[in-house]
Amino acid sequence: MNSNTSPPELKVVEKRESAVVNERAPASDDAEVEVDGIDEIRRSVESYSAEETKRILRKVDYRLIPLLTLLYLLAFIDRGNIANAKIAGLERDLRLHGSQYNIALTLFFVPYGLFEVPSNVVLKILRPSVWIAIMMLAWGTVTTLMGLVQSYEGLLAARFFLGVAESGFFPAATYLLTIWYKRYEVQQRMAIFYGSASLSGAFSGLLAFAIQKMHGVANLAGWRWIFILEGLLPVLLSLAIWFVLPDSPERAKFLTKTEREFLANRLSIETGSGHGRVTNNDKITLGHVIAAFKEWKIYCAILMFWANTIGVYGFTATVPTVINDLGYTAAQAQLLTIPIYVVATMGILTFAYLSDRYQQRTPFIIAGNTIALLGFAAQLAIPHPRYPGLTYAMLFLVAAGLYSAFTPVLCLIANNLAPSSKRAVGMAILISIGNWGGIAGSNIYRAAEKPRYPTGFGVSLAICGIAIITAFFLRFAFKRVNDQRDRLIAEQGEETIRARYTAKELLDMGDLSPFFRYTL
Structure with missing residues (x-):
């Protein structure tokens, strides 16, 4: 512990x-x-x-993955349960009108994006178990208090502070996975973890369906109980996480000394070329922060990230209403969201398995966005609400494509940033700016345009197309650099190149080292 x-x-x-x-000698992070x-x-x-390798990795899997999966499930439920609360009476009781609901959705993403990079800097200074436990306590408290708001202004304040509290968790959790697993092991684990986000739509709908029946208990409306009960769970779990979440292979008390050494050593030679070294034990410096902000590939990946956040956040916030507008009751709409998210989760896991097996990222980014693009095109083409069954069926394509393409984007950047401090900041930049796509996603599904939502479906279709083009560009750019570095080693030899630098200089170069190879 x-x-x-x-x-x-x-x-x-x-x-x-x-x-x-x-x-013979124990070490510290300062070594x-x-x-x-x-x-x-x-x-x-x-x-x-x-x-033996599989046995050790299973020990890590059983300790780390269920914890992160549970925590992200709770986080995603708490940020998305406003959609369930809306059709359970929140909009009516708080007298929301016009674009006020959309503004409340949007406000979450402002602090959520702003604080992700500072949060991952703190993560590198503190232990992950401590920082994640603090964040859990904060977002659970805010969600619980959201059940007590009495006005539109109170709802805005609650959404703002929920964005502050949750901002650091996802970049912290995804970074934590990268310091435990090799580059073509991490996506399958990340898929299980991220799959909880898609399942959260199912669980959230099911929980909301049950909890809203508490309407009148303690003179509180059913939608208020949705916030209160779903907020108390992370509050109660935060203390336990402080003690049971493992921080790094070097600190893992549930592993033996030789197992810790094995994990540390196997990750240190994970450069993609069979030559050179990388490190996960570097202390974060201003230079790492600057290097991450100057990294061009992060900004390309943000375009692909936006395809997910614009589509997913708009979709999750609106899909119960879309189904409701097809003629189903509010209770039926809550339940009909469940199969959509179950199929999306199956897509995430399938893409992750294939992506790691074939050691490719960009083909799966392209495939997922193509599936989502077809789903959005169908939503635009179908005359709503004349064909409710067909409209509902096409929602499965949208969800499966959007969710399945997301973890390959994360892993493409996680695999291609080194050393670990640059990766921590770089992933936070990607997720920070990328999540601002949620601002667009929260505002493109306009109530005045229901049930067809041409702006929402149209914008989502366009950004999926941009993501496909960007994936092709990054694949070409990374392959070009890899080929140049292969030729350099073939022409000059590994020893000649190594003689030009000290070992520490090569480590500090990270993904700029001639021995580092980019994942495609």
């Missing part, structure tokens, strides 16, 4: 004469990394059989 006092940690001191992690001896480290890692 974690505690306020840092436990002894594995010291990763790699020298030319001994590349395996030193077993200097003097590296070389790559061949010895590689032999040490390769001495573990496939069965």
